[in-house]
Amino acid sequence: xxxxxxxxxxxxxxxxxxxxxxxxxxxxxxxxxxxxxxxxxxxxxxxxxxxxxxxxxxxxxxxxxxxxxxxxxxxxxxxxxxxxxxxxxxxxxxxxxxxxxxxxxxxxxxxxxxxxxxxxxxxxxxxxxxxxxxxxxxxxxxxxxxxxxxxxxxxxxxxxxxxxxxxxxxxxxxxxxxxxxxxxxxxxxxxxxxxxxxxxxxxxxxxxxxxxxxxxxxxxxxxxxxxxxxxxxxxxxxxxxxxxxxxxxxxxxxxxxxxxxxxxxxxxxxxxxxxxxxxxxxxxxxxxxxxxxxxxxxxxxxxxxxxxxxxxxxxxxxxxxxxxxxxxxxxxxxxxxxxxxxxxxxxxxxxxxxxxxxxxxxxxxxxxxxxxxxxxxxxxxxxxxxxxxxxxxxxxxxxxxx
Numbered sequence: 150x151x152x153x154x155x156x157x158x159x160x161x162x163x164x165x166x167x168x169x170x171x172x173x174x175x176x177x178x179x180x181x182x183x184x185x186x187x188x189x190x191x192x193x194x195x196x197x198x199x200x201x202x203x204x205x206x207x208x209x210x211x212x213x214x215x216x217x218x219x220x221x222x223x224x225x226x227x228x229x230x231x232x233x234x235x236x237x238x239x240x241x242x243x244x245x246x247x248x249x250x251x252x253x254x255x256x257x258x259x260x261x262x263x264x265x266x267x268x269x270x271x272x273x274x275x276x277x278x279x280x281x282x283x284x285x286x287x288x289x290x291x292x293x294x295x296x297x298x299x300x301x302x303x304x305x306x307x308x309x310x311x312x313x314x315x316x317x318x319x320x321x322x323x324x325x326x327x328x329x330x331x332x333x334x335x336x337x338x339x340x341x342x343x344x345x346x347x348x349x350x351x352x353x354x355x356x357x358x359x360x361x362x363x364x365x366x367x368x369x370x371x372x373x374x375x376x377x378x379x380x381x382x383x384x385x386x387x388x389x390x391x392x393x394x395x396x397x398x399x400x401x402x403x404x405x406x407x408x409x410x411x412x413x414x415x416x417x418x419x420x421x422x423x424x425x426x427x428x429x430x431x432x433x434x435x436x437x438x439x440x441x442x443x444x445x446x447x448x449x450x451x452x453x454x455x456x457x458x459x460x461x462x463x464x465x466x467x468x469x470x471x472x473x474x475x476x477x478x479x480x481x482x483x484x485x486x487x488x489x490x491x492x493x494x495x496x497x498x499x500x501x502x503x504x505x506x507x508x509x510x511x512x513x514x515x516x517x518x519x520x521x522x523x524x525x526x527x528x529x530x531x532x533x534x535x536x537x538x539x540x541x542x543x544x545x546x547x548x549x550x551x
Contacts, residue, residue, distance in 0.1 A: 207495030211481065213530065213541035215500075220269030222249065222258050222537050230254075231504065233531050233538030234397070234514045235306035235456060237314060238262065239345050245519065246345030248273070248314040249531075249538065250304035255332075257304065257316055259345065262519065262529065267540050273347060274361045275316060275337045276302055281366060284335065285430075287437050289371035292385025293322035293329035303333035306409070306456055306515075310401035310427075312348075313338040317408065320370055321395035324473075327387040336430060337366045369430045369438040370396075370408065373423060378444035380421045383413040389473045397514065398457035400465055404428055407465065407486065409454030414472040419446045420453050422465075422486055445486045450493070452480060456516045458528070462550050463487070466528070468497075468516045479513035483548055492548040502535045511535040524549065 222230035230251050238247035244263035255277070259270035280288070280299050303319040318333040340363045342348050347355045347363035355362055374384050374394060386393035388411070398409025406427045414420050422445040429440045447454075453472035457465050460483070467482045481494040500511040511532025520527045524547045531538035 207546075209495075210478075210498035211495045211543055211545060213498050213500060213543050214265065216262075216529070216540040216542060217266045218269065218537045218540065219266055222251065222260075222269055223256060223272055224251070224254065229536040230538070231536055232533055234304060234533050235316070235399075236260075236515045236517050236529065236531055236538075237307040237309040237458075238517055238519065239309060239341075239343070242344070244268070247517070248307050248309070248316070248339065248345075249515075250302075250307050250316050251538075252303045252305060252319070252533075253301050254304065255302055257307070257314070257337075257339065265542060267537075269537075271357055271360070273339055273364070275304070275339075275364055276332055276335060276366065280331055283366075285365070285367040285432065285435065286369035286372065287435055288331055288368050289334050289375070290385075291329040293327055294387065295326065295328040297323065297326075297328035297330040299332045300330055301332060302335060302337070303330065305395075305397045306399040308399045308401045308406070308457075308459070310403075312340050312342070314341060315399060315401060315406065315427075317370065317396055317399045319395050319397070320374060321393055321412070322385060322387050324388050324395075327390075329385070334368060334371050335366050336370045337364055338431070339363050340365075365431060367430050369432075370425070372438035373408075373425045373430075373440065373442040377421065377423045377442050379415060379446075380410060380413055380423065380444060388412050392472065395453075398454045398467070400457040400459045401427065402459055402463055406430065407457060409457045409465075409467065411453040411455060411470075412472040414451060414453050417451050418448055420449050420469070420472075421446055422454070422457075422484070424486070443486075445484075445489055447482075447484055447489070447491050449482055449491065450480060452477070455479065455512075455514050458516050458518045460518065460526075460547065461521055464550060466516060466518060466526075466547075468513050468530070470513060476510070476512055481516075481545065485550065488551060490551060494545055494547070497530065497543075500532050500535065500539055500541060502539055504534070504536065509534050511539050 224230045232251040236249045244261040383394040392413040395411045397411040410421045424443045449469040452469035455470045456468040470479045514533040515531030
């Protein structure tokens with residue numbers, strides 16, 4: 150009987166070797182030569198190999214719990230916002246104060262999170278109906294196929310670093326018509342106090358009708374992108390037909406601002422993070438930035454970056470999805486820019502909802518970390534194409550930093 154069990158364990162260990170991590174693989178090899186007196190120890194090592202350890206990717210979809218939305222986010226047209234694409238929250242407070250953006254608007258909008266409820270708040274104007282001469286830096290050259298009017302910000306992501314919320318436009322040609330729209334090539338920031346109330350440069354609270362006074366804008370992100378290594382060649386190209394450069398994620402790490410690129414994904418393999426110095430981007434005056442960005446290539450199963458969130462240990466939580474073309478299941482990764490390492494967490498469960506009588510599947514385009522306890526994190530995921538971003542809560546386990 151013992152021989153039959155030993156033989157069975159050896160067969161299972163052989164099959165499991167492919168998925169064992171390096172640390173467990175050594176234990177598995179040694180276990181094949183262990184005597185029967187160490188049988189329990191072999192079994193424990195084998196279970197570790199099969200599970201893959203703490204850093205293994207979750208095999209079942211990451212469960213999502215739908216949140217209740219109280220109120221409705223503002224839209225340029227239509228009955229409900231179905232293009233929420235980014236959110237960031239203050240690190241503390243109960244309820245938690247957050248700022249959200251959609252990509253067909255000139256404004257951002259506050260909200261608060263109270264347990265599993267999201268309560269819609271006040272609007273913050275980010276840009277007007279025409280280019281503002283106070284915008285820092287100089288507009289980028291029009292490299293898209295066609296030109297378009299100054300219109301929406303095409304806001305794609307939000308990040309927070311005291312005392313500002315940062316909102317970034319796509320910095321890419323229009324995906325439907327390939328047009329250059331200057332309003333999409335802007336990074337805006339909103340100065341707030343520790344309660345999330347917009348304030349002026351002196352730190353004085355602003356009335357709702359004066360929230361625009363808390364906003365600064367800059368064109369200088371384009372200066373970084375045109376020098377962003379191998380990704381630079383895709384700046385100003387069409388996303389769908391030419392894998393054009395397109396920002397969809399942003400995160401702040403001290404004075405460093407990280408931009409996550411949906412495209413390009415070079416050779417259907419490599420996506421990119423691009424970083425710069427936030428003080429350089431918002432330096433007074435209209436001169437272009439001459440700074441050289443840091444560019445970090447990342448491999449996300451051939452996917453592009455759809456959003457970023459900073460973790461307490463300076464790593465980045467990444468939502469990844471198709472760069473262009475048909476959408477695919479969305480995945481979570483942890484990326485360490487300093488080490489250029491990528492660890493998969495798992496695939497997000499699909500979220501579907503009836504929109505105008507049609508069943509639609511949401512596109513995961515926003516992620517925010519609410520709370521961290523050890524290696525456990527509670528996050529909020531937002532879904533483009535669904536009313537009010539269809540916010541969902543999820544609890545995930547994070548891999549240990551290497």
